[in-house]
Amino acid sequence: MFKHETVETNAGWLIILTLLAIGVGGLVEIVPLYMIDETVEKVEGVRPYTPLEQRGRDIYIREGCYTCHSQMIRPFRDEMMRYGHYSLAAESQYDHPFQWGSKRTGPDLARLGGKYSNEWHVQHLVAPRSVVPESIMPNYPWLLEDKLDISDISDRMKALKLVGVPYSETKAEFDANVEKFGKDVAEMLDINKATENLIAQAQSGNYDGNKSDITEMDALVAYLQVLGTMVDYSKYDEEYFVNFR
Numbered sequence: 689m690f691k692h693e694t695v696e697t698n699a700g701w702l703i704i705l706t707l708l709a710i711g712v713g714g715l716v717e718i719v720p721l722y723m724i725d726e727t728v729e730k731v732e733g734v735r736p737y738t739p740l741e742q743r744g745r746d747i748y749i750r751e752g753c754y755t756c757h758s759q760m761i762r763p764f765r766d767e768m769m770r771y772g773h774y775s776l777a778a779e780s781q782y783d784h785p786f787q788w789g790s791k792r793t794g795p796d797l798a799r800l801g802g803k804y805s806n807e808w809h810v811q812h813l814v815a816p817r818s819v820v821p822e823s824i825m826p827n828y829p830w831l832l833e834d835k836l837d838i839s840d841i842s843d844r845m846k847a848l849k850l851v852g853v854p855y856s857e858t859k860a861e862f863d864a865n866v867e868k869f870g871k872d873v874a875e876m877l878d879i880n881k882a883t884e885n886l887i888a889q890a891q892s893g894n895y896d897g898n899k900s901d902i903t904e905m906d907a908l909v910a911y912l913q914v915l916g917t918m919v920d921y922s923k924y925d926e927e928y929f930v931n932f933r
């Protein structure tokens with residue numbers, strides 16, 4: 689009785705069934721968002737970015753690196769052989785907005801950290817073709833010249849805190865972070881110490897190879913070097929992570 693033609697030729701049915709389809713589709717998309725806290729499984733090691741890494745991430749977004757690079761390894765054999773362990777939801781838990789992406793003109797960067805030296809990154813960003821002759825990636829020479837603007841780092845962290853990233857402002861929040869991430873990480877997440885932490889990390893890391901200035905390159909390389917390194921995969925076997933898929 690209920691043929692496809694009946695629906696197509698009867699505006700009433702068409703409207704009711706269309707609304708029903710949209711309703712179900714909408715619920716399937718929206719309802720999980722209310723349970724996001726339970727949906728993203730906790731994984732040891734994942735922490736918010738340090739102030740320097742966070743500034744690097746801002747530059748990554750400003751320069752549009754995401755238009756050519758994704759940051760999500762899908763659970764397929766070919767991707768895992770090329771890029772490493774598939775990405776876990778928890779790994780982008782503190783990313784606002786996340787950088788999963790769907791465009792791979794260049795390779796996925798989700799597990800880039802530690803793959804190359806800082807010097808390699810600096811050289812590659814300034815002149816990609818000097819290290820990878822066939823590369824079509826643009827040059828970013830200004831990153832090495834432009835001093836990093838650190839004047840608004842606390843505001844940036846406060847904004848991220850508003851959307852749920854556990855940076856701390858009060859003593860109670862700091863103590864909660866010590867409990868959750870350990871003392872060293874908690875120190876880095878303290879908004880009150882953001883500027884000094886940023887400067888200290890840039891100077892000890894010396895990511896751009898120039899100790900006298902803190903450049904945008906320092907921040908970007910610090911960020912690139914932490915990508916995918918927070919979870920220690922060697923601690924677990926493959927079976928363990930199947931639960932997080």
Ligand code: HEC
Nearest residue numbers: 748751752753755756793794795816820823824825826828
């Ligand atoms: C027009 C597209 C494009 C843009 C924009 C782009 N890249 Fe690339 N990127 C590539 C291509 C293609 C490669 C592969 C060739 C190479 O290594 O240079 C690459 C390679 C890389 C690699 C080496 C990855 C690996 O595993 O070997 C890094 C790191 C990288 N890009 C970082 C960046 C950063 C950071 C930015 C933004 C400042 C950026 N890219 C912007 C296209 C792009």
